[in-house]
Amino acid sequence: MQTRRFFIMTTDPVHIGTGGMRLGRVDNTIVREPGTNLPKIPATALHGAIRNYAARRYGKPQCAGQKGHCGRPSCPICYTFGSTQGKAGSFSGVVSIGDARILLFPVYSMVGPVWVTSPSVLRDAGVGECKVSADKAKWDSSDRELPTDKPLNLGWLMVEREADLPPISWPSQIPQQIRKRVVLVSDKLFSQIVNSNLEVRTSVAINPETGAAEEGALFTYEAIPRTTILWFEVVEDDFRGEFPSKGKLGKWKNTLDQKDDNTKKLLKKWHLWKEEDGESKFDESVKRAKEWVENELNRHGNNGVSWENPTQVVTAGLEWAEHLGIGGMGTRGFGRVKWLREVK
Numbered sequence: 160m161q162t163r164r165f166f167i168m169t170t171d172p173v174h175i176g177t178g179g180m181r182l183g184r185v186d187n188t189i190v191r192e193p194g195t196n197l198p199k200i201p202a203t204a205l206h207g208a209i210r211n212y213a214a215r216r217y218g219k220p221q222c223a224g225q226k227g228h229c230g231r232p233s234c235p236i237c238y239t240f241g242s243t244q245g246k247a248g249s250f251s252g253v254v255s256i257g258d259a260r261i262l263l264f265p266v267y268s269m270v271g272p273v274w275v276t277s278p279s280v281l282r283d284a285g286v287g288e289c290k291v292s293a294d295k296a297k298w299d300s301s302d303r304e305l306p307t308d309k310p311l312n313l314g315w316l317m318v319e320r321e322a323d324l325p326p327i328s329w330p331s332q333i334p335q336q337i338r339k340r341v342v343l344v345s346d347k348l349f350s351q352i353v354n355s356n357l358e359v360r361t362s363v364a365i366n367p368e369t370g371a372a373e374e375g376a377l378f379t380y381e382a383i384p385r386t387t388i389l390w391f392e393v394v395e396d397d398f399r400g401e402f403p404s405k406g407k408l409g410k411w412k413n414t415l416d417q418k419d420d421n422t423k424k425l426l427k428k429w430h431l432w433k434e435e436d437g438e439s440k441f442d443e444s445v446k447r448a449k450e451w452v453e454n455e456l457n458r459h460g461n462n463g464v465s466w467e468n469p470t471q472v473v474t475a476g477l478e479w480a481e482h483l484g485i486g487g488m489g490t491r492g493f494g495r496v497k498w499l500r501e502v503k
């Protein structure tokens with residue numbers, strides 16, 4: 160089992176709503192974490208978008224949604240995210256994707272944008288331990304990006320400087336120009352600052368029957384602003400150890416070509432053949448299994464897309480969220496996010 164932490168930056172205002180779409184209703188709610196009241200991108204929205212884009216990149220649109228999957232053991236999408244279909248019945252996926260939580264939140268101040276964070280936010284993200292007084296803030300003085308002799312206005316609020324930021328071992332994914340402009344405030348203040356600096360946008364309701372804008376049906380909604388940095392975890396637990404990597408697909412192809420006891424074993428495992436089916440059905444089943452395997456082998460490596468492990472399938476999907484956003488697909492939620500890569 161391995162856990163990997165991903166960092167993303169919003170490049171659009173991102174709104175993932177809590178409710179369904181209803182015409183003419185003012186909908187200004189955004190999904191929040193219970194307890195802290197901080198907005199988040201729920202795991203379901205991330206998982207849905209990542210599966211969808213990975214499936215399309217791999218040329219398997221039928222495996223994108225919540226049902227109608229191919230369910231084949233040779234399918235990297237179904238193997239990674241699970242399948243509700245297939246001869247072998249439904250099976251679970253091998254990755255679990257967590258909620259995306261805010262790490263650094265942008266606020267416009269008199270001296271330009273600053274990125275606000277708090278002790279428990281940094282701790283939860285595994286970035287570090289630090290403290291700050293309830294009503295003060297810490298920011299760095301070393302590179303003179305931010306003033307040290309006067310308070311900062313964070314939206315509606317003036318905060319006094321307590322001291323320099325304690326040393327923080329920023330993950331390499333966090334851009335340098337942002338690190339220089341980080342302001343640490345208490346957890347309570349952080350929640351207040353975030354919630355009073357969300358974007359509020361206005362949109363027109365669309366009549367689902369005519370596809371036209373409803374007259375006067377404007378609604379407002381909150382959104383996580385652009386350049387917010389969030390993090391989420393992907394836990395990969397490849398308990399089956401049968402991920403259809405290129406090497407594995409090649410081995411399966413050989414096994415199928417041999418047409419011996421190992422071939423039978425493989426076909427049984429894949430629920431394609433059993434002893435009672437007899438030899439007459441054996442050839443037919445081999446042909447079918449080879450079709451599955453060759454199908455994936457032919458796709459592997461096309462357009463620079465490959466899959467060697469489940470986490471790579473996740474990143475293939477995540478890369479497309481940079482252009483296509485998360486949410487969408489008939490829901491009101493939408494917004495693009497950029498995956499921040501490790502800098503080596």
Ligand SMILES: [Zn+2]
Nearest residue numbers: 222229234237
């Ligand atoms: Zn599939």
